[in-house]
Amino acid sequence: MKKTHSRLTDRIATVYFWLAGLAIIGILGWVLYDILSKGLPQLSWHFITGKPSEVSAGGGVGPMLFNSFYILFLSLIFSLPVGIGAGIYLAVYARKSRFSDLVRLSVEALASVPSIVFGLFGALLFVSWFGWKISIVSGAATLSLLNLPVLVRVTEESLRSVPSSYWEASLALGSSRWQTIRKVLLPSAMPGLITGVTLVAGRALGETAVLIYTAGTAASRHFPDFGLKEMGATLAVHLWYSGSSSLAPDARQIAQGSSALLVLIVLIFNLAIAIPGRIIQKRLTGGK
């Protein structure tokens, strides 16, 4: 009696987990299909590289595409050194103390702040107080604030996942802490770090709420324009703008094309970082 019961529940559990797995794949497939089937026909060389048009049909997204990467690049320049540094501090240097607890608590709290709040904060701090106007640099600085806590956590976690025996072995050979971090810890943590940074970057590429009030919804008329103080609408912001308040008659098509482009870019971006990352990791671990 007992036996058949446990066999039945085991069956039910198996079926349930299979269904859950299939549901996830199904939802993902459906979303991708919907976005790509509507968006891919809109994509053309002219659309991808062309300048946007405010009121007439046939505008492109070239400057927005450029701004997406430019702002991402700038924000990583701000946030990577600080985020990784703080992560190393928490994983290696921080003894258990009130101060390190406070740092960790702040990181947790910052990571859970909604991005629109960061956007408004950035608008107050960088746009008004610093007088940087609504610009690429304001957007990048605000975006890096959003990324920072995630980077700290990713770094700390990937360093903690390195076996402590490496740490002991290196110190027992007479190396300093910094030598150990640079030559053993960071290389061993590299796969985790690369994955983490890729996730952060992918999220940043799709971020809108942070950028609407800080980088703006319009892009420079020149293309490509590296000016830090130019308006810096990104592809994701342009998508939001086209879908909500654009005056262009083909706004709907632009939005669909932008969605497909954004999805493709994030996919390509992940692959472009993940594959070289694997190769570096292989070389560092001597091919195993």
Added chain:
Amino acid sequence: MTETSKIQVESLNLFYGEHQALFDVQLGIEPHSITALIGPSGCGKSTFLRTLNRMNDLIDSVRITGRVLVDGEDIYSPDTDVVSLRKRVGMVFQRPNPFPMSIYDNIAYGPRIHGIRKKAALDEIVERSLRQAVLWDEAKDRLNKSALGLSGGQQQRLCIARLLAVEPDVLLMDEPTSALDPISTLKVEELTGQLKEQYTIIIVTHNMQQAARISDTTAFFLNGYLVESSDTEKMFQTPSDKRTEDYITGRFG
């Protein structure tokens, strides 16, 4: 005795927070000898070993009183450079812990850290260290392969070679064969016998036959006290303390 000792430990007490793990340990260790530390699990022998190159510093709550002299210098005095201490007093751990790098890079890791950059010099150190650790013949054709591909016994000898490459005076070994099969164990034991010519070796072991086979001096720890230390032969034939006798005849532990 004090003048000839490589390591002299005087009134050493060690605390993990409130808990005292070592009580008033006194021990002198002769150069070019093998000293075995034996005792039941949790008796403090590994903790004692780790005081000798200050690996216990890595644990926040550890506090130490007393003196540990290496070549006559107190390694717990405030002006001791821990990094150069660990270069002189190296350590092999219980579980083989090669870095996830090639065999060559594992051995060259220490020399590189200590400033040797020239390829020819590194090549020579790598070969010499691997030969000393009796691993050269097995490893010479795969120096650029990952060290993680070696067997457990080979990995442990690699770790010993990695340590020899930084040319320490003292080798601390924390149960170096406990994770190895009998043949690998024998190889590591033979190796320690050869290394004694050039190095002072202190080895923690659970295996009493091992202590009897390879060591010159044996020290028996129990509950944080150093109960007895003497010539290995004398210790195993005529122990002077009842507790030592009980332990080595297998009555407890």
